[in-house]
Amino acid sequence: MRPENRYLLALYASPRRRGNTSLLLDSLVEGAGEAGVEAVSFRVAEMDIRPCRGCEACSRDGECVQRDDMQAIYPHLERAGAVALAAPIFSMHICAQAKALIDRCQRFWALTYVLGKHPVDDGLAARRRGLFISCCGRDAPETFECTRPTVAYFFHVIRVKDWDSQTYAGVDAAGEIRKVTGALQRAAGWGRSLRDWGSGAP
């Protein structure tokens, strides 16, 4: 992992600042810090990230024409050695804030499959890691099944092959995740595991 890529991109998509997915991602970031890996964090729900317009301009030059806060996240989606997305379930899918961000990754799809480019360096892509964090109120783990293709698509277009998820059902009120034995520790453990990136090239 090159030094410039040796950091974690932490995407907080819940509008609840002290909500369950945010607490899990906080723990992950803390764990990464213990492993000497810094995080660049974005509060996605507080940013101006508009939905994709489907204009297909990115199929011409790989750029998104919308000049909003997504422009600040794009370079990190290209460079970060690890990407963690924390998004709760709203109306049986990931929250709209996370979905808007994923839809705006259409420019990565266009760069790869229309323009034949490599928006993420091949060496980095081979070693990049990802984690999807989610919670839902219903005590029904199958709720997360519908998120899987969308999250898989997200990690695919930003070229993260090695990704995993940590999801918790039956967690509703803000902060309830603290009562789930081992949940915050598990997230921290994933962060700490980034220590294993090693220091060799690429």
Ligand SMILES: Cc1cc2nc3c(=O)[nH]c(=O)nc-3n(C[C@H](O)[C@H](O)[C@H](O)COP(=O)(O)O)c2cc1C
């Ligand atoms: C608008 C909205 C829609 C929700 N829809 C669902 C749902 O369809 N299924 C479910 O199990 N929980 C649903 N929930 C509950 C949240 O998934 C749950 O409170 C979760 O812990 C929120 O995570 P957060 O604290 O990180 O925001 C919904 C909550 C909100 C605010």
